Amino acid sequence: MDESAQVTATTVVDAGPSPSMGQPLDAAEELIQLSRIVQDIHARISQRHGLPPVQAKLLCVLAFGPRGMAELARCFGVEKAALTGLVDRAERRGFVSRSPVTGDRRALRVTLTSSGHRAAAAFHTDAAAELNQLLSPLAPSDREDFRTALAKIIATRGQPHSPTEAG
Amino acid sequence: MDESAQVTATTVVDAGPSPSMGQPLDAAEELIQLSRIVQDIHARISQRHGLPPVQAKLLCVLAFGPRGMAELARCFGVEKAALTGLVDRAERRGFVSRSPVTGDRRALRVTLTSSGHRAAAAFHTDAAAELNQLLSPLAPSDREDFRTALAKIIATRGQPHSPTEAG
DNA sequence: TATTGTTATACTCTATAACTATA
């Protein structure tokens, strides 16, 4: 009878057209929806470039310079064993290469190939364009305010753990 | 030497502590970061409840009422074959059940069990709390403005296709 | 002992294609 009594649209992450459309959204739901839109854009552009989303992410991280496997695992928030497979697939496609690290014979350095650089740049161009487009419905001053709020939220949560300068 | 020339932090979706921290972020990067934070919250709370994120999403969608397989597939933006497996796993854990639809002998209706309802409600409570918490660094009036902007962005993109009233 | 990376195994999620049954 009233299955909807306890659960609102809030937690319907990424669910597209939801059964509760038409009601005003609460803050949590709005955040979820924005998140969905951003992820969808990322996924769609990845696909357009023939890359699984995580591979696109990998290329973009490596565009800043070579990284070690463990460093990448921390950066992605996954186990190191997952990185082995991730890098395997990227290497198989010619986007990255593993090379030894002088001074630590256990370590490997993952580097973008020139093909990987091209793929990363092409992906980035498209993604940045579409994401920036997202703010176009806002008036310039509103856009400023929105970004200020966004920055405040991000600063409060995403505490970066000073990355190693390696590379 | 300058691998970072072409690709900015923008497209580093979900990359956690990025190599470019400390520089001011552009709008696209901010959107990506917020998206990462929201998804991380969802994933973490799903895990806390012993659910893969997509399973949590399924429970929350079904909390509004039963849905057909094809309806769920459209809602999730995946192929119907993927739904079969998704519902299989949820059914195996006792969260949902399939039942016939009178009037269309091809169709199945997926319904939350009482166990599924409890899981959905518990998950939702946690998720809504943490997501709303995200806006706490904003002053009340800023929060209003932020949500207004958010709503405008969402309205411009996420065009809901009036869902079937079925249930 | 701790760290770096790999292998082995298993599970979830997804796509594609071929199939059945019903509309």
Next chain:
DNA sequence: TATAGTTATAGAGTATAACAATA
């Protein structure tokens, strides 16, 4: 023919655990 759902197969992504080599 079109739609609802399943099965089969393949692949990506992830976790855990056990392992090797090095620090």
